[in-house]
Amino acid sequence: MTSHTQSHSRSPESRSPAAEAVDDRVTPFHVDGLDVRGRVVRLGTSLDAVLAHHNYPAPVKRLLGEAVALTVLLGSTLKIAGRFILQTRTDGPVDLLVVDFTAPQDVRAYARFDAEKVAAIEAAGTAFDSGALLGHGHLAMTIDQGLSVNRYQGVVALEGGGLEAAAHQYFAQSEQIPTRVRLAVAEEVRPGGAASSWRAGGLMVQFLPTEGGRIRPADLHPGDAPEGTEIPEVVEDDAWVEVQSLVGTLEDVELVDADLSSERLLFRLFHERGVRVFETEGVVAKCSCSRERVMNVLAGFSREERESLVEDGKVTVTCEFCGRSYGFKAEEVVGPEEPDSPVQ
Structure with a gap:
């Protein structure tokens, strides 16, 4: 086995394969x-x-x-x-x-x-x-x-x-x-x-x-071609x-x-x-989830969708990857209550 050096200007030196499994x-x-x-x-x-x-x-x-x-x-x-x-x-x-x-x-x-x-x-x-x-x-x-x-x-x-x-x-x-x-x-x-x-x-x-030319991908299957259509055979490189x-x-x-x-x-x-x-x-x-990332995801939901997530005045989101849970107050996720529309 040969090792590889960062310099490509000289031939790599041969050595025995490392015995330690990492x-x-x-x-x-x-x-x-x-x-x-x-x-x-x-x-x-x-x-x-x-x-x-x-x-x-x-x-x-x-x-x-x-x-x-x-x-x-x-x-x-x-x-x-x-x-x-x-x-x-x-x-x-x-x-x-x-x-x-x-x-x-x-x-x-x-x-x-x-x-x-x-x-x-x-x-x-x-x-x-x-x-x-x-x-x-x-x-x-x-x-x-x-x-x-x-x-x-x-x-x-x-x-x-x-x-x-x-x-x-x-x-x-x-x-x-x-x-x-x-x-x-x-x-x-x-x-x-x-x-x-x-x-x-x-x-x-x-x-x-x-x-060039040593990689010859096989042609796509002819699909609905007439019966008897010859499909070219691709000969793989010996190496x-x-x-x-x-x-x-x-x-x-x-x-x-x-x-x-x-x-x-x-x-x-x-x-x-x-x-x-x-x-x-x-x-x-390593999981990349964080409180900030979860909040950014929630911000992409509609107000109605965010309101549907509220239970007992809070929103809890659990990362499916690592199982970590993030808790938010309802107002953090939904935002302040919208004022009632005036009666015309």
Whole structure:
């Protein structure tokens, strides 16, 4: 494995992969011999902190853990101030997922679920299936750079598949960059009845050759074209075929192994081709809610809507992400009473 220095004017020096595994970090990397770049994310205490705000059953924790890992992989690529938001709306037992990543490191998340339907899945004792939990609907990925810049949003259909499949569809449809994503979540059961903890890991690789013409996206399906219409076959580049084969050997346990460092994981996969790692980036579970932000949201409601929120002379708003409650006096939210209109 080779390390990367800030100076590009000299060749990076080779070294052995770091043995120490560090959680809550993103490790960017390049494999020059295969023309791919990518990222590895390992989440530990940050994921526990996100999950601790709500009493989620185990299948929901696993699904939300996958969503957090995927969002961090994608959101951490932002090189500008802004937010990356992943959101699903579906007809499944978990009908809403929202993960909000604020560059460069803050993440928060929330899941809404039908407790009875999730309990039925748990009782059935079947293997974890993120597609079954999500059902059918859509997944939206949004980049929000603030009021001065228009939002960018990509939307893909969820048709019974999981988040990995949705990510692949997103990149094929919106970015047209050959991409492979692997996600894994595991529960660490501690001895003596101590509370368990959760871990998540993810890997994303993208094929970005410097030579033109090596990326040939498949043509769109001909739809209602006459029967027998020939659909051109796209031959994938040999380097990308090799990458997919290597990523296919990756096991879930390797992504969540607390004793396996991200660098050693990358060395296992790509040592024959040479892999360069870059400076790691931190991940912190942190909610961006505040009293001021909540008041600004309430100010956007109509007077009638604000009045409907008043109970016993006050308004209470609870953040769905972190569970923190904010209390306001009725006059703070509704404003002073409007004078009666004069009788004409």
